[in-house]
Amino acid sequence: MWKYLVKRFLLMFPTLLGVALLTFVLIRVIPGDVVELRYAGDRGSVSQDVLEKERARFGLDQPLWRQFATWVLGVARLDFGESMWTGAPIWQEIRLRFALSLQVAIMATLVAVVLAIPLGVLAALKQDSWIDYAVRIFSIAGLATPSFWLGIVFILLLLVVFHWLPPMIYTPFWVSPWENLKQLIWPALAVGYRYSAVATRMTRSAMLEVLREDYIRTARAKGLVQRLILARHALKNAMLPVLTVVALEFAFLIGGLVVTEQVFNLNGLGLLFVQAVAHRDYTLIQALVMLVAGVFIVVNFLMDVGYAWIDPRISSPDR
Amino acid sequence: MAVARVPVPEAVEAAPPGAVARWLAATREFCRARTLGAVGAAVIVVMFAVALLAPVLSSYDPEAVDFGAMLARPSLAHWLGTDSFGRDVLSRLIFGSRTALMVGFGASVLGATLGAILGVGSAYFGGRVDLYLQRVMDVFLSFPLIVLALALVAILGNSIPNLIMAIMVPMIPRSALVIRSSALAIREMPFVDAARAAGFGHARIVLRHMLPNVMAPYLIMLTAFLGQAILAEASLSFLGLGVQEPTAAWGLMLRGAAVEFAETAPWMAIFPGLAISLSVFAFNLFGDSLRDALDPRLRTQ
Numbered sequence: 333m334w335k336y337l338v339k340r341f342l343l344m345f346p347t348l349l350g351v352a353l354l355t356f357v358l359i360r361v362i363p364g365d366v367v368e369l370r371y372a373g374d375r376g377s378v379s380q381d382v383l384e385k386e387r388a389r390f391g392l393d394q395p396l397w398r399q400f401a402t403w404v405l406g407v408a409r410l411d412f413g414e415s416m417w418t419g420a421p422i423w424q425e426i427r428l429r430f431a432l433s434l435q436v437a438i439m440a441t442l443v444a445v446v447l448a449i450p451l452g453v454l455a456a457l458k459q460d461s462w463i464d465y466a467v468r469i470f471s472i473a474g475l476a477t478p479s480f481w482l483g484i485v486f487i488l489l490l491l492v493v494f495h496w497l498p499p500m501i502y503t504p505f506w507v508s509p510w511e512n513l514k515q516l517i518w519p520a521l522a523v524g525y526r527y528s529a530v531a532t533r534m535t536r537s538a539m540l541e542v543l544r545e546d547y548i549r550t551a552r553a554k555g556l557v558q559r560l561i562l563a564r565h566a567l568k569n570a571m572l573p574v575l576t577v578v579a580l581e582f583a584f585l586i587g588g589l590v591v592t593e594q595v596f597n598l599n600g601l602g603l604l605f606v607q608a609v610a611h612r613d614y615t616l617i618q619a620l621v622m623l624v625a626g627v628f629i630v631v632n633f634l635m636d637v638g639y640a641w642i643d644p645r646i647s648s649p650d651r
Numbered sequence: 652m653a654v655a656r657v658p659v660p661e662a663v664e665a666a667p668p669g670a671v672a673r674w675l676a677a678t679r680e681f682c683r684a685r686t687l688g689a690v691g692a693a694v695i696v697v698m699f700a701v702a703l704l705a706p707v708l709s710s711y712d713p714e715a716v717d718f719g720a721m722l723a724r725p726s727l728a729h730w731l732g733t734d735s736f737g738r739d740v741l742s743r744l745i746f747g748s749r750t751a752l753m754v755g756f757g758a759s760v761l762g763a764t765l766g767a768i769l770g771v772g773s774a775y776f777g778g779r780v781d782l783y784l785q786r787v788m789d790v791f792l793s794f795p796l797i798v799l800a801l802a803l804v805a806i807l808g809n810s811i812p813n814l815i816m817a818i819m820v821p822m823i824p825r826s827a828l829v830i831r832s833s834a835l836a837i838r839e840m841p842f843v844d845a846a847r848a849a850g851f852g853h854a855r856i857v858l859r860h861m862l863p864n865v866m867a868p869y870l871i872m873l874t875a876f877l878g879q880a881i882l883a884e885a886s887l888s889f890l891g892l893g894v895q896e897p898t899a900a901w902g903l904m905l906r907g908a909a910v911e912f913a914e915t916a917p918w919m920a921i922f923p924g925l926a927i928s929l930s931v932f933a934f935n936l937f938g939d940s941l942r943d944a945l946d947p948r949l950r951t952q
Contacts, residue, residue: 343786350790362805465687472939476878476932478885481905481924488913488920588795591886595910605798606890609805625793 333640340636344629351625352407352618356400359609359617365392366416366612390416390614403618412619417611422619425604430586430623432502433593433600435512436519437585441578443524444531449574451528452535453567459540467532474529483522483595490518500597519596523589527581534577538570545569572642576635583631587624681944688940694933702748709742713899722916732918735908738897740918744926746899751930754811754884754894758818759876765819766826767869771861773827774834775843775853788824796821800883804892814893818883826872833868837861867945874938878931885927901927 367386371378387393391402406413412422455467490496498518503511542548543566551561590602601620608616682689701708711729717737725732731740773784791799803817837843838861846856885902887893894900904923913920 343789346786347789347793350786351793354790358802358806362802468687468939472935473928473932475935476882476930477928478882478889478902478924480886480889481920481927484905484910484913484920485924487910488917491914492917584795588797590797590801591889594890606801609801621794621798624795624798628793628795 336640337637340633340640344633347629348622348626349404351629352404352622353400355618355621356403359612359614360396362609362612364612366390366614367392369612370417403615407622412622413615415613415616417608417613417616422615425616426601426619426623428504429599429601429604431504432516432598433586433589433602435505436516436523436589436598436600437582439516439520440524440527440585441582443520444527444581445578447524447528448531448535452532452574453539453562455532455536456539456543457562464536467536471529471532474525474532477526478591479522479526480591480595482525483519483592486518486522487595498596502599515596516598519589519592519598522595523585523592527585530581531574531578535570535574538573539566542566542570572639575638579631579635580628583628584624586627587620681940685940685944688937688944691933691936691938691940694929695937698748698752698930698933701745702752705745705749709739709745711739711742713738713742713746714897715739722912722919724916725918731922732916734904734919735912735916740904740922743899743904744901744922747901747904747923747926748930750811750894750898750900751881751884751927754815754818755877755881755934757812757815758822758880758883759873761815762819762822762880763826763869763873763876766823766828766872767830767862767865768857769823770827770830771834771857771865774831774838775857775861777838784827788827791821791824792828794821796879796883797886800887801890801892804887809887809892809895811894814884814887817887818880822876822880826869826876829868829872830865833865834861837864840864871938871942871945874934874941878934878938881927881931881934 365387367383367390370386371383384393391399394402403413414421415425418425451467451470455464458464487497490498499511499515502515505512548561548565551565587601587605589598589600590606592598593600593602594606601624605617605620607613608620682692715738717733720729720733720737722735723729723733723737729739729741731744733739734743769784769788773781799821800817803820804814807813807816843856843860846860851860884893884900885905888900888902889906891906894903896903901923905920909919909923
């Protein structure tokens, strides 16, 4: 088991390095750079000389391999450098936005789990009944509805029914929890619905599989009440795949809310990413991608550790 | 494991007589046993018809600006109202189905197919090739779909073929991952050994003997991707990074003015969203039933 875990742990590093390399190459293939864009307004009036000097200031005149090496060595020391557009340290740029995106992701996860587990279990227990069909249609609809459109519909309904708009200016939770929730509950609901659909389907199919196992039949045969069978035996064993899906979705949510943030005018990581791409702010894009992919890779690793811990077959040498 | 029935290598390639009749029977069985899936399929057929007959069905040019009829309410002249340029919303919805289907099918067919080839190849060759390919896939899988697509659009520029490319790329590793695990089991089948013993080349074995046998997971991935591709196109167009004005596209119709005028002209915001949801819903419904029908483990006893 330890051998498996160590191997799994070490495999994270080539993946992270691959992400770094891919990001580094991709953004440099995008036409134009930060210097060109900054002086785009007064093109022609700025001499080539000034542009070159600006590039040298950011190290963009260095050979690519050296730029990459400098950056990766910095990242290894957790130093992401400064934003090329604003000049502020990357950590300062990201900190508040990360808090915002993280909060929305956590709230959406809560919405999803609270909806998904009861619905999924119910659908599995009543397989092929009208309840099952209703839950399935509800969850397939959740997968089909774009969260950003659901967000627009929420805003519209609040306007028409309550003549009220959620606040458009972000208040941190520690300043005023009430103001903060009034704004963030709506994106959390819009994203949470889609998210819950993924989790509901997983809960349902995992429960269906578990309910067919021999140990459930044994539990029934020895006369255990249904509630205990569900709580002690079925749900516990069905939760593993559900937990995986929830964890992976969560990891993606932190950076993947690009469109929903736009609708609710939230200044989160997604919006920051779009702006950074528009500005060709290499250092900021690189840091954001490393952050999002890093969270995903670490969550993935932790899930594997969890699996190996719960199910010893996974880490056995013959795999 | 019984090895009684070793299929002749060529067996999967030639369609036996009566294939049409068998397809018809299978289709009838599908409609009977999986009502939800059949409903999804029906919506998809209607959507195709609408896309094909768009010029006949719509009474307005989807790109024609009419400043005399800006933000008109739904009426007999404009069934679903007009947008802030006076363009007919219904006509734009009808023509938008072409964009959605084109990008949806283009991206998902290409993504699923390339992924399938990589997945089968990776499983077939095994060893180092498999190990390295898996690491590369891991890297691509670590990006959220929308983030990778966004970066690719920025590189390629936003024409429709480029949009298809940008949405296709993140799908490849997802398809490869699933197909690889199915292909691993097929690699151990006797007919693959037989083909190798017969002296066939690697390309031939992968393309003609292994690929046809991963059709079930392939079709399941494909239908799942269809919905995702339509959603991704809508999201990118909504951000202004996908289809560009004045082309009719559902995500684009939700952009800008639709949100600004949401209170006075809600039809602008509501109908395109419904069109996206309904079409993705239909594809998912159909895909789900297809998965249940193709995967014997999921059948209810």
